[in-house]
Amino acid sequence: MATKITIPVSGMHCAACQSRVQTALAKTPGVADANVNLMLNNATVTYDERAVKPDALVDAIRSTGYDATLPSADTTAFEEQTRQDEAHEREVRELTRKTVVSLAIAALTMVLPMVVMGGALPWILFALTTVVVGWSGRHFYTRAWRAFRHHTADMNTLIAVGTGAAYVYSVIATFAPGFFVQHGVKPELYYEAVAAIIGLILLGNTFEARAKRQTTTALRALADLQPKTVRVLRDLQEVEIPIEALERGDVFVVRPGERIAADGEVVSGSSAVDESMLTGESMPVAKQKGDRVAGGTINRTGALKVRATTLGADSALARIVKLMRDAQGTRAPIQNLADRVSRVFVPVVISIAIATFVVWFVVAGAPVRALVAAISVLIIACPCAMGLAVPTALMVASGKGAQLGVLIKGGEALQRAHEIDVVVLDKTGTVTAGAPTVVDLVMVPRVAPAGVPSLADAASATYPPSAGTQVPASDDPRRSAPRAVALADLDEVAVLALAAGVESLSEHPLADAIVRAAAERGIKRADVREFESRTGRGAVARDAAGRRIAVGSARLMREIGADVSELEARAEELARRARTPVYVAIDDAVVAVLGIADPIKPTSRDAIAALKEMGLEVIMLTGDARDTADAIAREAGVDRVIAEVLPEEKVAVIRRLQSGQWEGGSGGVPPPTTHSPLVVAMVGDGINDAPALAQADVGIAIGTGTDIAIEAADITLMRGDLRAAVDAIALARRTMRTMRQNLFWAFVYNVFGIPLAALGMLSPVIASGAMAFSSVSVVGNSLRLRGFRGA
Numbered sequence: 179m180a181t182k183i184t185i186p187v188s189g190m191h192c193a194a195c196q197s198r199v200q201t202a203l204a205k206t207p208g209v210a211d212a213n214v215n216l217m218l219n220n221a222t223v224t225y226d227e228r229a230v231k232p233d234a235l236v237d238a239i240r241s242t243g244y245d246a247t248l249p250s251a252d253t254t255a256f257e258e259q260t261r262q263d264e265a266h267e268r269e270v271r272e273l274t275r276k277t278v279v280s281l282a283i284a285a286l287t288m289v290l291p292m293v294v295m296g297g298a299l300p301w302i303l304f305a306l307t308t309v310v311v312g313w314s315g316r317h318f319y320t321r322a323w324r325a326f327r328h329h330t331a332d333m334n335t336l337i338a339v340g341t342g343a344a345y346v347y348s349v350i351a352t353f354a355p356g357f358f359v360q361h362g363v364k365p366e367l368y369y370e371a372v373a374a375i376i377g378l379i380l381l382g383n384t385f386e387a388r389a390k391r392q393t394t395t396a397l398r399a400l401a402d403l404q405p406k407t408v409r410v411l412r413d414l415q416e417v418e419i420p421i422e423a424l425e426r427g428d429v430f431v432v433r434p435g436e437r438i439a440a441d442g443e444v445v446s447g448s449s450a451v452d453e454s455m456l457t458g459e460s461m462p463v464a465k466q467k468g469d470r471v472a473g474g475t476i477n478r479t480g481a482l483k484v485r486a487t488t489l490g491a492d493s494a495l496a497r498i499v500k501l502m503r504d505a506q507g508t509r510a511p512i513q514n515l516a517d518r519v520s521r522v523f524v525p526v527v528i529s530i531a532i533a534t535f536v537v538w539f540v541v542a543g544a545p546v547r548a549l550v551a552a553i554s555v556l557i558i559a560c561p562c563a564m565g566l567a568v569p570t571a572l573m574v575a576s577g578k579g580a581q582l583g584v585l586i587k588g589g590e591a592l593q594r595a596h597e598i599d600v601v602v603l604d605k606t607g608t609v610t611a612g613a614p615t616v617v618d619l620v621m622v623p624r625v626a627p628a629g630v631p632s633l634a635d636a637a638s639a640t641y642p643p644s645a646g647t648q649v650p651a652s653d654d655p656r657r658s659a660p661r662a663v664a665l666a667d668l669d670e671v672a673v674l675a676l677a678a679g680v681e682s683l684s685e686h687p688l689a690d691a692i693v694r695a696a697a698e699r700g701i702k703r704a705d706v707r708e709f710e711s712r713t714g715r716g717a718v719a720r721d722a723a724g725r726r727i728a729v730g731s732a733r734l735m736r737e738i739g740a741d742v743s744e745l746e747a748r749a750e751e752l753a754r755r756a757r758t759p760v761y762v763a764i765d766d767a768v769v770a771v772l773g774i775a776d777p778i779k780p781t782s783r784d785a786i787a788a789l790k791e792m793g794l795e796v797i798m799l800t801g802d803a804r805d806t807a808d809a810i811a812r813e814a815g816v817d818r819v820i821a822e823v824l825p826e827e828k829v830a831v832i833r834r835l836q837s838g839q840w841e842g843g844s845g846g847v848p849p850p851t852t853h854s855p856l857v858v859a860m861v862g863d864g865i866n867d868a869p870a871l872a873q874a875d876v877g878i879a880i881g882t883g884t885d886i887a888i889e890a891a892d893i894t895l896m897r898g899d900l901r902a903a904v905d906a907i908a909l910a911r912r913t914m915r916t917m918r919q920n921l922f923w924a925f926v927y928n929v930f931g932i933p934l935a936a937l938g939m940l941s942p943v944i945a946s947g948a949m950a951f952s953s954v955s956v957v958g959n960s961l962r963l964r965g966f967r968g969a
């Protein structure tokens with residue numbers, strides 16, 4: 179059994195440290211996959227429980243010189259987040275202290291030689307710099323030593339060797355100047371350089387730590403949404419208890435303006451609830467008895483009593499926080515580039531530094547310059563910025579996404595989302611509101627059998643007789659229990675009763691519309707048995723009289739051998755007005771067609787226009803009738819429609835689109851293929867579209883604030899609004915651009931800095947300043963993503 183565990187790791191400070199831990203874990207027998215995250219300071223390991231114990235994983239990490247402890251089993255995402263924030267906080271405080279001390283000492287070591295003369299100066303400088311080396315910068319040396327013991331080298335090695343060489347040189351010049359004089363070299367002191375380099379690198383690390391802390395602010399804000407206490411009703415008394423003491427089934431009170439403490443169901447009261455923190459949707463949502471509310475959302479106007487349904491780690495908020503944390507623990511494929519480079523980087527840099535030293539020493543005969551140039555090479559080459567380039571951008575982007583109601587599953591999903599060529603939209607519930615209503619009922623025209631003229635009249639009518647746009651109202655005089663009727667005396671009431679009877683057993687939104695249409699008019703549903711769902715077509719069952727009642731598409735009618743010709747023209751007319759025609763047949767004879775309207779969401783048109791604006795091919799995919807689909811597509815501004823597709827065929831359609839094959843259908847021009855395979859995104863409601871979502875390169879599921887357990891999707895939209903899909907893709911594009919910029923800046927410093935340093939044109943102090951600046955600018959660039967605005 180593959181098990182996944184996330185282990186906090188401390189002491190990692192660069193891409194090389196990360197890859198060392200990762201390699202050690204990957205080499206451990208029983209480990210299937212290991213992913214070490216430098217930003218979150220943890221390792222996510224997939225391993226075989228039978229082959230390796232978690233303790234062994236911790237040991238594997240410790241063997242690399244970093245520390246790790248197993249997480250306690252029952253910490254929620256909130257607690258983990260809080261713990262991590264506190265650790266961050268401590269790190270920032272400590273770094274700040276060390277930075278201030280070393281920069282102050284660096285300044286002193288520069289000023290003192292101007293005021294203090296004589297033999298005591300070297301001793302004072304030695305004492306001051308030793309504080310910096312031994313305390314402020316101590317960790318560079320201990321970590322470098324640990325790396326050395328493991329036969330590796332990382333950024334600490336570069337810093338330790340660089341400053342260490344300068345320090346040792348100065349110490350010898352202080353205590354045994356004769357050694358240099360003997361060899362004809364001036365005994366110079368580099369104490370101020372050592373202090374300044376360490377001070378500046380620490381300053382860079384401090385800025386970096388502060389900036390890193392900001393990359394998680396969105397996540398921290400989410401975690402902070404969870405109220406700490408809740409007022410529950412116990413024996414008719416309101417008592418305030420800590421949130422941890424709340425139990426499932428407890429009823430708690432929410433006053434206006436308060437945050438709702440936990441997920442639950444409203445048992446009394448009504449109010450408007452601001453769910454924007456979970457969904458990104460700014461309009462408050464009306465809530466009344468029976469409605470579900472989510473913990474962390476704000477109750478605006480009324481007072482509510484809520485029964486707690488989901489608690490702790492399963493609550494919507496905790497799941498979002500967990501999802502975000504997991505996402506941030508993943509890697510974007512672009513990271514591999516940075517990793518590959520930083521792995522070979524340190525050895526290469528050390529070789530260049532040695533070469534620099536040798537050339538200056540042997541060729542130019544300048545031992546002091548040789549040392550200074552080699553130190554500059556070591557310092558400027560530190561690959562810290564490279565390790566930050568991708569993860570910082572991913573952190574900020576996923577936090578930003580959460581604020582906009584867009585949950586991105588990780589770096590890989592994000593990277594694929596920026597490459598999307600084609601966006602396939604499910605029609606029902608994605609483009610349309612997904613709450614269909616029955617608006618037409620057309621009966622088959624029938625010649626009345628002799629002797630029952632009145633019934634014949636009724637049955638041949640379109641209801642209402644005048645317009646044909648409404649179904650009988652509840653005060654209809656003919657309202658009655660369903661009767662076993664001959665075809666001839668069938669009326670709209672009986673048709674609805676039968677259709678609702680069949681559909682009451684179906685899950686489909688259309689079925690729901692038919693059941694509601696009957697209920698709203700007070701029509702009692704017919705009892706049915708032998709129900710059989712025909713997925714993507716409709717449903718079939720037998721009524722009390724044993725007749726076979728079929729409700730569904732023209733395709734279903736064809737399948738059962740029912741002739742639709744008498745109503746075909748009417749059905750087409752309905753379809754052209756964007757109604758879904760649903761036939762009703764009794765014993766394989768079509769008796770009526772219902773027109774079911776599901777209007778497009780008000781935001782769909784704008785969102786689709788925005789997608790096209792972004793250069794994406796937009797395709798609507800539906801199982802609905804072609805004319806209906808075309809009418810909806812026209813309204814929504816979609817030019818390409820693939821209609822009358824059975825649910826199981828949707829996967830194949832996606833697959834064909836990926837290989838660049840365009841389906842036939844209206845306006846059937848193939849999308850301009852610039853490359854193959856095409857990157858296809860599918861936007862669907864996640865429940866019945868799961869296979870297609872999984873097949874698509876990027877599955878975008880429309881969830882809701884309270885239902886986010888969507889496994890098949892790469893991206894989950896927390897508001898049922900297509901504009902969130904636009905935001906998701908735009909954010910992905912912007913983030914990838916940021917990552918590329920970051921990598922560029924991280925590389926550029928080294929590519930230009932190393933030759934300059936080797937030529938002796940860059941002093942070690944400037945090199946350390948530049949290196950610090952490169953890390954800070956990379957993190958700063960990622961933070962600019964916080965300014966991203968949604969559609």
Ligand code: ADP
Binds near residue numbers: 823
């Ligand atoms: P979509 O692609 O819009 O989600 P489906 O594949 O679920 O559509 O259904 C396709 C068509 O099948 C519907 O437009 C309808 O004509 C018919 N259909 C499916 N289920 C039912 C049902 N329970 N009752 C009536 N018609 C149905």
Ligand code: MG
Binds near residue numbers: 866
């Ligand atoms: Mg659907």
